[in-house]
Amino acid sequence: MKGFRLIHSVALIAGLLFLYVPIGILILYSFNASRLVTVWGGFSTQWYASLLSNQALKDAALLSLGVAMASATIATVLGTLAALALERARPGRAKLLFGGLIAAPMVMPEVITGLSLLLLFVALNVERGAITVTLAHATLTLCFVTMIVQARLATLDRSLEEAAQDLGASPWRVTLTITLPLALPGIIAGWLLAFTLSLDDLVIASFATGPGATTLPMRIYSAVRLGVSPEINAISTLLIAGVAALVVTASLILKREKLIA
């Protein structure tokens, strides 16, 4: 309030407009009766209806959801373990090295991660498809989960764990009854992030998949290369709505948790 001047509100509004207008236009034209994306021909939900009859798109969506759930779950388990390790380890060379290794996939260009995984899968002579994409996505998203869970663990009062131990809980039980429940908001957020990153990924999936398995972003990408179409707007709108609902719910949960903690 004090110090919140006109210039600040201008910056805020301009910034948010920049972020949201393109998405708004995209959503708007998904309800366009005209096939021409730039000409408004009246309100219609026909493109949503036509999505339903597009079997290839539906298959791709199901595949992507399955891959996203599986890879997010693997990444959450491994990422949480890594976060616990980083939080517990004494400072030193080993911890620094491990932290660096965990963070590396995050800064590695996607094209390189994708290429290298493909080489691995070819060398191992495994059939590429949903499973290889899941493995690839778990590798990519693990570090994001670690980052979020570790941030949460860092805010935990160390004396809570000591108190539990003092009250007779073995280290294993302390982790199970105190550390993990308190880190849960971070773990949930980590899972969600891994899930959406997997759902979003085009590059790594393109490398890691085989002829039989096409993910939703791959389908959208090949459609986009052919040009703009209201059907893509419709599927995009559905994706945006789904993710937005997920994120808003999650942030409400986190907020409630925060009130308690």
Added chain:
Amino acid sequence: MRTDRRARIAALAPLLWLAAFFVLPFLMVLRMSLSDTAQAVPPYAPHWIGFGQIREFLAGLDVEAFRLLWEDSLYLNAFLTAIRIAGTATLIALLIGFPLAYAITRAPKSWQNLLVLLVILPFWTSFLIRVYAWIAILRPEGVLDRVLITIGLTSEPLRLLNTETAVLIGMVYSYLPFMVLPIYAVLEKMDRSLIEAAADLGAKPLTRFLTITIPLAKPGILAGCFLVFVPGIGEFVIPDLLGGSETLMIGRVLWTEFFSNRDWPLASAVAVSLLAFVILPMMLLRGFAGRKETAR
């Protein structure tokens, strides 16, 4: 001591996973980049190396792919273009992101969480979709042209799609949240009384901003620039969908070498060089942070 042992046990599974699916594959890229183009046509089968075969292995290494990279100006240009575009996008993102982050910290406390959520939300929705949204806006006869023509700012279509400008717009748009969040995090934690103290000591608003706010926000600014610049260099989707054929960024070249030309060694060599370009700014940043740490 006990906590360290437990840390090691917890680290085991993620360590093995990353060794198998990150380190090992990358070593294979390294090996592939040093393979003979002719020998390494797909499907490529690796020659597993025993201790006795190291000599043979070294003899078999071929720097042909790297030589090609160096000699053909296409690749060097692609690298330079990638760095130029990523750098420009970083700068623009900073110019938009800093005021935005600063404005959020100045907004009423009860709004701040919502505003941060609004900034993050686009980041959670599909990257591909956000880039796609710009095609409809930038294409000839697209939304932007229509709006500009309607209000009379221009009579000709701008033909922005398939230009470097479009790539810049797409990059700034896609990576803006990465710039805003770290800066906001630093500004939000900043003690407001520092500004008041500076004012009390006679500093004018602009001086306060330049001598107190900016220096204290430096870690956030650096982190934000890093988070935009590094992934920007290797970007493939944005130049592919928004850029024209002349906007050759290195990520796109790698993709083409791999999927279209099927030249795996060359693609691998591109990957290795690209990584070097990514690691360099990271080392600089680390070195900077490290110096800070020791200074403290």
Added chain:
Amino acid sequence: MSTQRAAGPVRSSFAPWLDPGAKPLVSFRNVRKAFGAVEAVAGVNLDLYPREFFALLGPSGCGKTTLMRMLAGFEEPTSGDILLDGKSVLGVPAHQRPTNLMFQSYALFPHMNVAENIAYGLKQEGLPKAEISARVEEVLNLVRLQDFGKRRPDQLSGGQRQRVALARAIAKRPRILLLDEPLGALDRKLREETQYELVALQEKLGLAFLMVTHDQDEAMTMAHRIGVMQKARLAQVGTPAEIYEAPETRAVAEFVGDITIFEAIVTKVEGEVVTLLHPTIGTIELDDEGDKPAPGTRVDVGLRPEKITLGFTPPHETVNRVEGIVWDIGYLGDMTMVQVKLADGTIVRVGITNRTRRSERPIGWDDRVWLSWDIEAPILLDGAS
């Protein structure tokens, strides 16, 4: 130099430390703890007895918390031994030690309600459900929170949270309860009330308490014995009265309570009476029961503010008196702290109890006054270096 006769006005019948046959509950044997190059605890020997309320008193960073955490099992001593009931606890992990700690931050689990917090330790013992709820009920009654079992920690006031932390720690019926600055987070009024409650509870339970505090009033009011820790060492152990009236070192004397210290030379030792010479004050006579310093030694002599009498006319005695000028007056309500400047520039702090609401002759700045004291009043401290 120390007295073995109980110093001070209070006589307590509880004094197992004087009984050579009494078995200590906890023994620290030459315990040392180093963090890298920093020595946090340097060779501490200390016995704690069953039913005793012991306070470790010292400034922050003196090693008192580390000493306590070693007993709880969160730190391992670098060398030395810690015995509980005569058996070494070294190597026993914290969760297997029969000690419980009440944390300074209370460390209440935010994701559990009050009853679940208290039941947590009992569940770890694998007690049957019925017994757990009975025990939870019992301790909730004990800390007068019987209606708060379903509340979450964040729905409680600071004082209530403090009582939950206490209840959770005593629910396990530990051999000794450790309290880390138990009242540190409470405001002054509540702190005083809680002090008496804690003491009452300790007597009722018959449990040994080891408390860490930096607040000397807290240690004085609550503990049977106080251990003053300074620079990683235990400087003195004694009853509150011994610590206050018969401090063994200048550092302890200065840390506990107010004191003015003079440097003087011993001129004569006659029976219990030591005679000293101070350049400004002249002759000081004092009554001391400990080892006597030889004539000619330089010593430190301390005078507590409340042991000094202030008057406007010279006293009859020619020893233990000095003239000065009122330098500063601090009105504290129950008493007034007057600072008197002597001829050599030394400032002496004198405490005057405000018995009446109006004084016949109020003290003013720059008044010439006479200070005098009993032969019992001066404290003979370690020789000046």
